[in-house]
Amino acid sequence: MTDGRHGVHQPRVGVVGGGQLARMLTHAGERLDLEVRILAKPSDTSMRGHDPLVTVGDPDEPGVLDAFAATVDVVTFENELVDLDVLRALEARGVAVRPGSHVLAMSNKATQRRALAALSLPLPPFVVTTEASGVEKFAAEHGWPLVVKSATGGYDGRGVHMVDDAGGLATLGFDGSEFVVEPMLDIELELAVLVARRPGGDTVTFPVVETVQRRGMCREVHAPAGVSSETERAARHLGESIAASVDAVGVLAVELFVVDGEVLVNELAPRVHNSGHLTIEANDTSQFEQHLRAVADLPLGSTSLRVPAATMVNVVGDTTDVDPRDRLAEGMAAGDAAIHLYGKAPRPERKIGHVTSCGPDRATAHRDAASVAAALMNEPV
Amino acid sequence: MTDGRHGVHQPRVGVVGGGQLARMLTHAGERLDLEVRILAKPSDTSMRGHDPLVTVGDPDEPGVLDAFAATVDVVTFENELVDLDVLRALEARGVAVRPGSHVLAMSNKATQRRALAALSLPLPPFVVTTEASGVEKFAAEHGWPLVVKSATGGYDGRGVHMVDDAGGLATLGFDGSEFVVEPMLDIELELAVLVARRPGGDTVTFPVVETVQRRGMCREVHAPAGVSSETERAARHLGESIAASVDAVGVLAVELFVVDGEVLVNELAPRVHNSGHLTIEANDTSQFEQHLRAVADLPLGSTSLRVPAATMVNVVGDTTDVDPRDRLAEGMAAGDAAIHLYGKAPRPERKIGHVTSCGPDRATAHRDAASVAAALMNEPV
Numbered sequence: 001m002t003d004g005r006h007g008v009h010q011p012r013v014g015v016v017g018g019g020q021l022a023r024m025l026t027h028a029g030e031r032l033d034l035e036v037r038i039l040a041k042p043s044d045t046s047m048r049g050h051d052p053l054v055t056v057g058d059p060d061e062p063g064v065l066d067a068f069a070a071t072v073d074v075v076t077f078e079n080e081l082v083d084l085d086v087l088r089a090l091e092a093r094g095v096a097v098r099p100g101s102h103v104l105a106m107s108n109k110a111t112q113r114r115a116l117a118a119l120s121l122p123l124p125p126f127v128v129t130t131e132a133s134g135v136e137k138f139a140a141e142h143g144w145p146l147v148v149k150s151a152t153g154g155y156d157g158r159g160v161h162m163v164d165d166a167g168g169l170a171t172l173g174f175d176g177s178e179f180v181v182e183p184m185l186d187i188e189l190e191l192a193v194l195v196a197r198r199p200g201g202d203t204v205t206f207p208v209v210e211t212v213q214r215r216g217m218c219r220e221v222h223a224p225a226g227v228s229s230e231t232e233r234a235a236r237h238l239g240e241s242i243a244a245s246v247d248a249v250g251v252l253a254v255e256l257f258v259v260d261g262e263v264l265v266n267e268l269a270p271r272v273h274n275s276g277h278l279t280i281e282a283n284d285t286s287q288f289e290q291h292l293r294a295v296a297d298l299p300l301g302s303t304s305l306r307v308p309a310a311t312m313v314n315v316v317g318d319t320t321d322v323d324p325r326d327r328l329a330e331g332m333a334a335g336d337a338a339i340h341l342y343g344k345a346p347r348p349e350r351k352i353g354h355v356t357s358c359g360p361d362r363a364t365a366h367r368d369a370a371s372v373a374a375a376l377m378n379e380p381v
Numbered sequence: 382m383t384d385g386r387h388g389v390h391q392p393r394v395g396v397v398g399g400g401q402l403a404r405m406l407t408h409a410g411e412r413l414d415l416e417v418r419i420l421a422k423p424s425d426t427s428m429r430g431h432d433p434l435v436t437v438g439d440p441d442e443p444g445v446l447d448a449f450a451a452t453v454d455v456v457t458f459e460n461e462l463v464d465l466d467v468l469r470a471l472e473a474r475g476v477a478v479r480p481g482s483h484v485l486a487m488s489n490k491a492t493q494r495r496a497l498a499a500l501s502l503p504l505p506p507f508v509v510t511t512e513a514s515g516v517e518k519f520a521a522e523h524g525w526p527l528v529v530k531s532a533t534g535g536y537d538g539r540g541v542h543m544v545d546d547a548g549g550l551a552t553l554g555f556d557g558s559e560f561v562v563e564p565m566l567d568i569e570l571e572l573a574v575l576v577a578r579r580p581g582g583d584t585v586t587f588p589v590v591e592t593v594q595r596r597g598m599c600r601e602v603h604a605p606a607g608v609s610s611e612t613e614r615a616a617r618h619l620g621e622s623i624a625a626s627v628d629a630v631g632v633l634a635v636e637l638f639v640v641d642g643e644v645l646v647n648e649l650a651p652r653v654h655n656s657g658h659l660t661i662e663a664n665d666t667s668q669f670e671q672h673l674r675a676v677a678d679l680p681l682g683s684t685s686l687r688v689p690a691a692t693m694v695n696v697v698g699d700t701t702d703v704d705p706r707d708r709l710a711e712g713m714a715a716g717d718a719a720i721h722l723y724g725k726a727p728r729p730e731r732k733i734g735h736v737t738s739c740g741p742d743r744a745t746a747h748r749d750a751a752s753v754a755a756a757l758m759n760e761p762v
Contacts, residue, residue, distance in 0.1 A: 033706050049411065052432050342414070
């Protein structure tokens, strides 16, 4: 089952993290015969069936990441939950870590906001504080309600708090850790732009998409975004500026708000991203292949949409005992969409799959994607 | 790394054969969280990285296929090189074998031709014979040169002989085995149509494609075929008639000749097929997913092209020591195409990969696919 010549001349890519993003990176790598190895936690179930390429271990435990790095030529990430000191030690030893620890440091939302502010990019008004009094001072200027985000540990809406008044601060637990505080913006539209960048600086940018969030979690993505060419240009420019300024390598996802016609940077993720899942079906090169090309320092591919319109809808666990893996027939019968399930057991508010529909226009793509996702969860559309 | 609930409610699909078709079936299954197990020969290298789902063994050895069948709910095939008696024994024990042994029996070209003739379908003139005198008798009626095909064991041009005159028959080695004899037709165009059919008879048909052969091996496929609607209808009708008449289950590939404006059946393959590789990128549902849906008796998907045009070009080993796995950078730089490499060492006339380009028209798609395939093999376009 082996072929000795394989992988001799192409970089072997090691991905830290074993969730659905790792799985989709693995698929992109297999198609190219590019060796993609995964460092997964014991609790990760998305990589079942790929054992020879999967190392099970916790990257934060001493030696685990070092040993993994020794089996590959470049280390990359499917999530930002990695100890930066461990990464810096790897880099100091000459391991190719892409993106670098300085980019992953921006997974701390306070660090990220300060870095973006230093670049003079359009941002929402914000303050970073460790104390309730800091929030109250910001409220005196911007009014209640406010959005208070933990600098670390948040994703998919976790760690983000809507606070109506000073009384609501008691539950946040100020323990010296940082929070990013913002006003509740009147957001017209949320957008995302994905940029892929090689170590030498070659960069490609995907068409801007519209994202739809609910309870802090991305639920739907529409391509193209359907915005004016001015907004599209502004969004692309922000993505490209940030990627170059922070010397990102790989895919960098930039989430954006449109407020009063202006495009503001919401936040970054230095990795493949939920807003890019529809690129598998809808674009000439998927974000997953693009990320592998970038971190392996291979030529980047076309980012063009190859269909008129595409919609992605996430499949999210709920409080019922419905498992979409039991409902493939219902999902397939409900419309034309590519179903992606991640090998994960359903739990409330857990992303366990997504569906993408390509169509002649957004309404058609949206209808099919929403119908299939709803049928998989036995929910009304 | 396991999740106990997985696969409890969906059929587990067992694929006999471990080449690139098995690998692409595996990818389609993973996306759907549908368990696809593979019975691969020790020499198969395309399934590297999937060991937990791969059984290594020769299906013709006693007990191997039985043991494999016991681990899945339905048995299907990525090639036709399976002992029919073993399959019949499985069927007799109630194992779901899809397509059934009566369909796989048609991998014998003599059996296939007789079956198609019995259906009164438009075929090239032919005779089945075991003797040189049979060929000479056919030549007396149709003239030389003739095409003489071994009834068994042929693929990718192997087992097919162009014979210029009676003197050329000596090398064929008539040993009692059957040959199908045909005139050298003046073929205007070669087409292929893929039909997917569920056990109950539900059927979908992919848009007809044009195939380009060289030395008996498929080299290029173009979608859409660009034929008249009359020819398209005739081709689809032939595919659907055959699938229904022989009670095919899964994907059935029907290769067709256009001669004097008439569509003739060339031959069948009761499985996913090289002519359908471009469906991964170009169609709403790929042939691989469609085959899994069909054999697992799940609703079939849309077969529509989601792009204006697509071209697939095979990457075929040659007599140099060029290995496309060493030339990803050159291939990626040569044009916009999805590169698929199969984990196979290059050997002359061995299919080791393919590339598919989607574009606004055939000329653009063809140019990119041909450029990328040529660059991967370091050949002139």
